[in-house]
Every structure is written in C-alpha cells, then in structure tokens.
Amino acid sequence: MSSIKDILLLNDGGDIKDSLSRTKKKFRKSFSETEAEYDPYRHAVMDPLKRKKKKTKVSTGKKDENGKDILKVKYVEVCRIAVPVQRLIVERTAGFLLGKPVTYDLKLKADVDPSKEQQKLYDDVLDVFDKNKMKYFDKKLARAVFREREAAELWYFVPDENGHPTDEMRVQLLSPSRGDTLLPHFDDYGRMDGFGRAYKTVDYKGDTTHHFDVYAGLYVYRYATDTNGQFYHPVGEPVPHGFDRVPIIYYRQEETEWEGVQPVCDRIDTLISNWGDTNDYFGSPSYFFKGTLKGFAEKGEQGKVYQGEGEKADMKVLSWDNGPESVKEELSNLINIAFSYTQTPDLSFKSMKEIGSNTSGVSIRLMFTDPFMKADDKIELFGECFERRFNVVKGGIGQAQGLSESLVESVRIEPKFEPYLPKNEVEELQMITSSTGGKATMSQAEGVRRNPLVKNPEAIMKEIKQEKAEALKEQSALLATGSSYDE
Numbered sequence: 001m002s003s004i005k006d007i008l009l010l011n012d013g014g015d016i017k018d019s020l021s022r023t024k025k026k027f028r029k030s031f032s033e034t035e036a037e038y039d040p041y042r043h044a045v046m047d048p049l050k051r052k053k054k055k056t057k058v059s060t061g062k063k064d065e066n067g068k069d070i071l072k073v074k075y076v077e078v079c080r081i082a083v084p085v086q087r088l089i090v091e092r093t094a095g096f097l098l099g100k101p102v103t104y105d106l107k108l109k110a111d112v113d114p115s116k117e118q119q120k121l122y123d124d125v126l127d128v129f130d131k132n133k134m135k136y137f138d139k140k141l142a143r144a145v146f147r148e149r150e151a152a153e154l155w156y157f158v159p160d161e162n163g164h165p166t167d168e169m170r171v172q173l174l175s176p177s178r179g180d181t182l183l184p185h186f187d188d189y190g191r192m193d194g195f196g197r198a199y200k201t202v203d204y205k206g207d208t209t210h211h212f213d214v215y216a217g218l219y220v221y222r223y224a225t226d227t228n229g230q231f232y233h234p235v236g237e238p239v240p241h242g243f244d245r246v247p248i249i250y251y252r253q254e255e256t257e258w259e260g261v262q263p264v265c266d267r268i269d270t271l272i273s274n275w276g277d278t279n280d281y282f283g284s285p286s287y288f289f290k291g292t293l294k295g296f297a298e299k300g301e302q303g304k305v306y307q308g309e310g311e312k313a314d315m316k317v318l319s320w321d322n323g324p325e326s327v328k329e330e331l332s333n334l335i336n337i338a339f340s341y342t343q344t345p346d347l348s349f350k351s352m353k354e355i356g357s358n359t360s361g362v363s364i365r366l367m368f369t370d371p372f373m374k375a376d377d378k379i380e381l382f383g384e385c386f387e388r389r390f391n392v393v394k395g396g397i398g399q400a401q402g403l404s405e406s407l408v409e410s411v412r413i414e415p416k417f418e419p420y421l422p423k424n425e426v427e428e429l430q431m432i433t434s435s436t437g438g439k440a441t442m443s444q445a446e447g448v449r450r451n452p453l454v455k456n457p458e459a460i461m462k463e464i465k466q467e468k469a470e471a472l473k474e475q476s477a478l479l480a481t482g483s484s485y486d487e
Helices: 004-008 013-023 031-038 085-097 116-131 134-148 259-282 323-340 349-355 361-367 369-401 405-410 425-436 444-450 457-480
Strands: 054-063 069-076 103-107 150-159 165-174 181-186 192-202 208-216 219-225 232-234 248-252 286-295 307-318 412-416
Touching (some): 004 013, 004 208, 013 181, 013 192, 013 208, 013 219, 031 085, 031 134, 085 134, 085 259, 116 369, 116 405, 134 150, 134 248, 134 369, 150 181, 150 192, 150 369, 165 369, 181 248, 259 323, 369 412
Antiparallel strands (some): 054 069, 103 412, 150 165, 150 248, 192 208, 208 219, 219 232, 286 307
C-alpha cells in the first residue's frame, strides 16, 4: 500500500482524490440506500412503484347493447404509513451512551501528583472542550455515526481577518449528510497517516466550487475546481495546520444501528399500512343482502330502515372477527424484535407506566443489562477516538504555546462514560443515609456527592460545615451561661 506521501506526489487533486477513494474500504450498502431507510418518507410503502395503488373496475354509467354496465379501470390510493423505527433506534442509542457528559480523568503514574505545567495543560484542554460545547457536539457526532456509519471531527485554529491563524481552537463535524466525502488513508500498520475531505461551497452569486483538502503530517494541501468545475488545481502552497499530528478524528462502524432488523422494519410498515386499508373497508359496516332490496336508507339518516321483498329476503353485516387480534399480536412481536435485536431500551410511555415508580434499583439495572452491554461495545470506538481527540487538542496547544514534546506526551487521560439509567431515587437516598450513619461505609462528603437531589455538592458541604459550626457555637454559649438543651 502506498503511503500518503506517495499519493501526494501525484500533484493533481483529481488523481489524489481518486487514489484515496480506491483505497477506502467500501460499505455493504450505499449511503443513498441507508438514508432511504432512515427517512420515513422514503420507505418502501411510500413508493407507488413498490406499494401500488389498488386496481378496481367501476361503472361508467353507460350500458352496452345487451343492457349491461360498461366498466372502466380505476386506481384507488392505498394507505401508506411509515413508522420511523430507525430514527428511534439511533436516538435511543445516542441518548443512552451519552446520557451524561463524558469526563476525562488525568492518568499519571500511581501516587504521583501532576506538576503545575501538567495540570495547566490538562486544564487548558478541558477549557477548549468547554468552549466548543463538546457535551452537545458528542451527541450530534454519535447520531451521525449510528445513522451514516462514518463521521469525523476536524480541529482547526480560527483565522483572523488577514487569514492568519489565531490561538482560538474550534471543531467541525464532518459527515456524508452534511455534504462531506470522507477519505481516510491508513499506512501498512493501520495508522491513519492522512485524510482527504471533498466538499463544495456556494458563493453569494450562486456559483458552486468543489473543494478537496488533504491533511497529512503537519500540513494541509488544498485543491479546488476551475471555473468549468472540471479539474482540481492546487490552491496556493501547502500550509501548516498548527497541530503536531493530523487534526482529524475518524469514526466508523460497518453497519447502521438498524441494519440487522431492516426487514422487520419493512414488515412493520407494510402491516400497519395494510391494517389501515382494512379499516378503510371494514371500519364502517358493509352489508350482504339476499333477495330483492326495495329501499335503501339515505346517507346520515337516523334509525335506518332497509326494506326487502320476498320471504327469503335477508341482510347481514360483514365483519372481520379474528383479523385485528392477529395483526396486533404480530405487530407487537415485530416491535419487540426490532428493539431486542438492536439492544435498544423500550422507553415508551406505555412501558414506563408498566414498570411503575416503585421498581427497585436492582430490577431496573437488570432490565437495562442489554443496552448497557451495547453501550460498552460502543465505548470501544468512542473511547479510543476521544483519547485521540484529547491528544490532538493538547498537541495543538503545545504547538501554539511552544511547550516541550516531553511535557505534552506526559499528559494522558482516560475518558469516562456513564450511560443513562433510570433511578429509584427514594431507594437510593435510603441507601446513602444508611451508608453514612451508624456503621458507615461511606463518608458524608461522598454521600452528598451521590445524592441525586444535590446539584452542587461542594456548596452543600460548606453549608453543612457552617451549620455544624453555628450549632457548636450556640451550644458553647448555652454551657457558659449554665443552661442546657434539656431545660
């Protein structure tokens, strides 16, 4: 396999783009296919070619020479209901994995406190994360990965009015749905040594320009199409991007979150749409009349009376007795399969109502074992990439501040994920109270930190200490005057 340096020697932006496209591992399904599955308005039941209109024959109001009605073909619209199961699976997976913001624990050698320089670099990185609102960015990123199977985050220094980089660091989310073609390149050892990004921009005149940027080593190489939009040409000389490595983190999974149950999702759409058609036909009473019908009730007439002629005249209401229950049962099974086989928690109002408010914390944790295992699988990808994110940002800070390479490399972290889990707060408070009193297994400070009703543990601890100090002062004053609490 050629290195990114070898590919850049091609010098022509189009050739470089084609070369990176050939080396990229292909997905089993195209992006347009998975987007059609994700968008309920593009589901198969919404397509007239796949779910065709009903073909019927109706009277034209004319008769032939034999006195029979002349019929014509009429196409009747069918019921089309697309259920956004795929969207729900994506949203639940992202929400469960990132129910609480990810934290970054400083990881040094055992029993070694960080130096002032290490602590400052660590705090500077977290400050960059805070300014870029990463707790919100992470959810957008997760949704993109789970929906589109790939995404990337690009870190860059904001340029000033003259185009020179400042010390302000920002991040941009890249994904196919945002118009980006992502072309990572890996060396023979599986390390990403370069990254290509193709995208387009539209100026105020409405003219479109296609761009292709390649990040490799310490530089970014930019290409753009000519006025005819045909060929990529270099845009200036390669410029330093300001980081000590490629400032892009690439995320990829081989399938969408719903790919394994896509046939089930199709069946849910078909079943509900068919059920809707059946209701259109049988929701209002239909009648079978035997004999001669002399009179028929008017539309909307109260106390309808139908008159028949002859002894054998008879009328019966047509109904579907067993159908609805069989449909309900199949639909319930399909929805259960869709959630179960994607390890997605069912957090619908109906399910939460059935659980109730008195369910023990142990029972809740057991119920959420499957989504917890799924979250643990996702942490394999996001944990590794979040570590690289930290390293990219600290490297950029190190370059901007002129820090030594040894200092930058000495600051390492471990991202901590805390998946979402419903809690029985009454039970949790009781457990905290019993653990901090009597034969305590937990300090009062730890109990305050774990209290689900406390938003600012440090402030509460200060208030507790202050209340204790005031109580001791009051007790001392009473003792000095010869009084006691027992009087």
